[in-house]
Amino acid sequence: MRVQTTRPLRPSRFGAFIAPWHDINGNPSLQIRRDLDLVAHLDGLGFDEAWIGEHHSAGYETIASPEVFIAAAAERTRRIRLGTGVNSLPYHHPLLLADRIxxxxxxxxxxxxxxxxxxxxxxxxxxMGIDPMRQRDMMAEALEAVVALLRGETVTRKADWFRLDHARLQLAPYQRGGIEVAVASTVSPSGSVQAGRHGLSLLSLAAGDPGGFAALDANWRIYDQTCTEHGHPADRDSWRLVVPLHLAETAEQARREAEYGALHLVRYSEGLSGMTLPWGTDAATAVERWTTEGFPTFGVATIGTPDDAIARIEAMAERSGGFGTLLLMDLPAAAPEAKRRSYELFAEYVIPHFTGANRQRAASLGWAHANSETFMGAMHAAVAAACEK
Structure with missing residues (x-):
């Protein structure tokens, strides 16, 4: 556990949150293949994590089984960690989900x-005939069972939608410290309560949304308080925040590229809500809205340069009080090649800013500069002596 200093904790790990969202006019087979290629690309760029979602309707978020996707992605990658982002617990029997994980x-x-x-x-x-009013209670019931099973316990528990009789996993996890479990949190405190109750990590999906961002303080306080009540440490280093970003060499180029995908996201929001969004008819207007007041579901995007991304993340760290991992919300904001380039720019210029990868290089150059007269004088003297000899 890191010791909190007077300066809020800056993220030192980075990844992508891949729901995914895809334009319904595209080829779904190619879109899923590109998602697999993207995870392999992120692995090569040194990103730490990729989280894969689970959805079953509405046409845009086309991965129904993050486990199947992760199994394929794992064979294409070497070091990147792969998470289900997230499994909808009311849709799964706890024993079967824990077994698959x-x-x-x-x-x-x-x-x-x-x-x-x-x-x-x-x-x-x-x-599936599930009452949305029951989903959070069902999630809490399933989570309690899944966590116990993953920790090697024998579980007997009966809910009105599942039953476990002396249930146990036949395999222990590969990871000696156990499998990390993160609970999704948006605006409501329910995710913070469940994560704190079981001593799990917190995954804030709505950090890019003004309402979700404003709720970060309250959600962390609830998480911290609940952890304390149940005897768990609340470590900001295990806190993950998700934010939409698209980067290019210039801000103008980034905004032009984002016009490619902004209207796709507007159509998705309109399809879910049944409303017509007045700013969703023109791509440039939609990008302006996205970077100021934000989109429903997707929040406010930073569309610009690596320097703009650094400023946004620094502000998030200050406002939240500090967190350990930043996840980029993977969106069809730009054409596939431009999106890949955005990740490359982030890895090249943003990640080193926060990890301090170039701190010693800068110090070494500064030392050489400060002593340049001595070093260059000695070199010139040596050259002169060699010529004299």
Whole structure:
């Protein structure tokens, strides 16, 4: 656990949150293949994590099983950690979900993480006959069982939608310290309460939304308080925040590139809400709205240069009080090649700013500069002596 200093903790780990969102006019097979290619690209760029979502309706978020995707992505990657972002617990029997995650832990040689949530899309719950008013209670019931199973306990528990009789996992996790579990949190405090109750990590999905960002302080306080009540440490280093970003060499180029995908996201929001958004007819207007007041679901995006991204993340650290991992919300904000370039710019210029990767290089150059007269004088003297000889 890191010791909190007077300066809020800056993120030192970075990753992507891949729901995914895809334009419904594109080829779904190619879109999923590009998602797999993207995770391999992130691994090569040195990103730490990729989280893969679970959705079953509305056409844009087309991965139904993050576990199947992670199994394929693991074979294409070397070091990046892979998380379910998130499993909707009311949709799964706790024993079967825990069993699949432990199998993945072995297949990935310890790189898997479990993200847990109640389920985002009401259309998913409707098709399964699940009352949206019950989802958070169901999630709490399932989470208690899943956590106990992953910790090697034998569980007997009965809910009105599942039953466990002396249930246990036949495999222990590959990871010696156990599989990391992160609970999704948006605006309401329910995720913070469940994460604190079980001593789990906190995954704030709505940090890019003005309402979700404003709730960060309250959600952390509730998480901290609940952790204390149940005897768990509340470590900001395990806190993850998700934010939308798109970067290019210039701010003007980034905004032009974002016009490619902004209207796709508007159509998705309109499809879910049944409303027509007045600023959603022109791409440039939509980008302006996205970077100021924000989009429903997707929040306020930083669309600009690496320096703009650094400023946004620094502000998030100050406002939140500090966190350990920043996840980039993976969106079709730009054409595939431009999106890949955005990740490359982030890895090249933003990550080193926060990890301090170039601190010693800068110090070494500064030392050489400060002593340049001595060093250059000695070199010139040596050259002169050689010529004389």
């Amino acid at each position: 432990v199998q993945l832990d072995h297949q990935t040689m310890g790189r898997v993480m479990l993200g847990a949530g109640p389920g985002q899309l009401p259309s998913d719950a409707f098709m």
